[in-house]
Amino acid sequence: MIDIISIIGTRPEAIRVIKKLPNHMIVNTGQHYDENMDVVFWKERGIEPDVNLGAKNFEEIYTKVCDLIDEHSPKLIIAYGDTRSSFAATLAAKDNGVRVAHLEAGVRCYDMDMPEERNRIMIDSIADYLFAVNEKCKENLLKENVQGKIFVVGDIVFDNYIEKRKHKDFVLMTIHRKQNQSPEFLSSLFREYKDESRIVFPAHPTMKNILKNIKLPSNLKVIEPTNHKKMLKLISEAKLVVTDSGGVQREAFFMGVPLDVKLKKNPWSSEISVFGDGHAEEKIKTVILEEFYGGRENQDQ
Numbered sequence: 001m002i003d004i005i006s007i008i009g010t011r012p013e014a015i016r017v018i019k020k021l022p023n024h025m026i027v028n029t030g031q032h033y034d035e036n037m038d039v040v041f042w043k044e045r046g047i048e049p050d051v052n053l054g055a056k057n058f059e060e061i062y063t064k065v066c067d068l069i070d071e072h073s074p075k076l077i078i079a080y081g082d083t084r085s086s087f088a089a090t091l092a093a094k095d096n097g098v099r100v101a102h103l104e105a106g107v108r109c110y111d112m113d114m115p116e117e118r119n120r121i122m123i124d125s126i127a128d129y130l131f132a133v134n135e136k137c138k139e140n141l142l143k144e145n146v147q148g149k150i151f152v153v154g155d156i157v158f159d160n161y162i163e164k165r166k167h168k169d170f171v172l173m174t175i176h177r178k179q180n181q182s183p184e185f186l187s188s189l190f191r192e193y194k195d196e197s198r199i200v201f202p203a204h205p206t207m208k209n210i211l212k213n214i215k216l217p218s219n220l221k222v223i224e225p226t227n228h229k230k231m232l233k234l235i236s237e238a239k240l241v242v243t244d245s246g247g248v249q250r251e252a253f254f255m256g257v258p259l260d261v262k263l264k265k266n267p268w269s270s271e272i273s274v275f276g277d278g279h280a281e282e283k284i285k286t287v288i289l290e291e292f293y294g295g296r297e298n299q300d301q
Contacts, residue, residue, distance in 0.1 A: 002072040003292065007065060008049070009085025014042055016080050016103060016156040018281055021288060027068065029061045029085040030054045058084045065092035074098055075292055079123055082116035090123045105130035106137030131284050134274050153283040154276015162258055162278035170198040172238035174248050176207060180262055183214050190217045200234065202226050
């Protein structure tokens with residue numbers, strides 16, 4: 001039984017393909033047919049497409065996707081970008097009563113001479129589920145009055161970068177804002193990260209006094225405040241940065257380090273969260289499981 005079909009036509013789509021969905025078929029249309037433009041990227045991600053359509057032009061892709069739909073009766077087609085494969089698959093799905101999910105929805109450059117821009121606008125206009133990278137993409141979709149459900153999830157390309165980034169196994173935590181200077185907040189924060197192997201916490205003098213009134217977890221290592229050079233090294237080596245500092249969050253973002261910002265009102269939120277938090281694929285998978293399986297993880301294969 002096939003419930004979900006991912007349609008992939010190009011290198012950028014191959015590196016974003018979602019893994020481990022239930023009853024999932026991955027289809028390579030063949031739009032990029034050179035080995036250096038296609039095969040190597042599948043190997044790099046450790047994925048073998050279930051089907052290769054050997055189709056290069058729009059009409060071939062459309063017809064062969066229609067044939068797949070007729071054969072398998074899927075519930076959902078996933079389109080991964082702005083290519084002719086994505087647009088042809090979207091049309092084939094809608095013409096056959098199958099719902100469509102579009103990744104990177106809402107990306108706009110407003111240059112209608114670009115076929116990619118025309119493709120993504122047309123896909124977004126008829127897709128049922130629109131997975132936007134950031135709030136700006138969501139705003140674009142709302143302005144266009146799209147009818148599908150919009151979800152801001154981040155960027156799977158950023159997920160892949162985070163997965164491959166070399167780091168040490170510790171969380172760097174820098175908390176100093178007055179709004180976060182309470183035993184209750186800090187105790188809650190430490191519980192949130194209780195399963196991490198190590199938390200490194202450069203503590204300001206005020207924060208040290210507060211920590212004296214808290215039962216500290218065994219995975220917490222409190223250190224003296226550091227100079228800027230050492231802080232940059234800690235940020236670069238951390239697997240995750242938890243902070244309420246405007247400067248630290250920008251430096252972590254510049255280095256491609258995942259962030260958990262603890263500010264009620266963050267003046268850098270739109271810039272810092274532009275590619276998400278490294279969990280876009282998980283968020284997309286969660287939406288699909290909720291929409292089609294009531295949130296259940298394991299389905300019959």
